[in-house]
Amino acid sequence: MECDTCRYGAYDEENDEYLCALYLDEDEVASLLQGHRPRCRYYRPAGDEYEIVRKQN
Numbered sequence: 001m002e003c004d005t006c007r008y009g010a011y012d013e014e015n016d017e018y019l020c021a022l023y024l025d026e027d028e029v030a031s032l033l034q035g036h037r038p039r040c041r042y043y044r045p046a047g048d049e050y051e052i053v054r055k056q057n
Helices: 026-034 051-056
Strands: 009-012 017-020
Touching: none
Parallel strands: none
Antiparallel strands: 009 017
């Protein structure tokens, strides 16, 4: 999965990995883990910290 480049990815220092910070239901998690979907439908590129500021102008 691409959690390390996703806007919803959260880094877990204890396990040294990125995890999804969205609240997914059990079926969605199972589908992602089993590879039934080629890509997470909730994936959004992390972008940069100035993205919102540029949209306001």
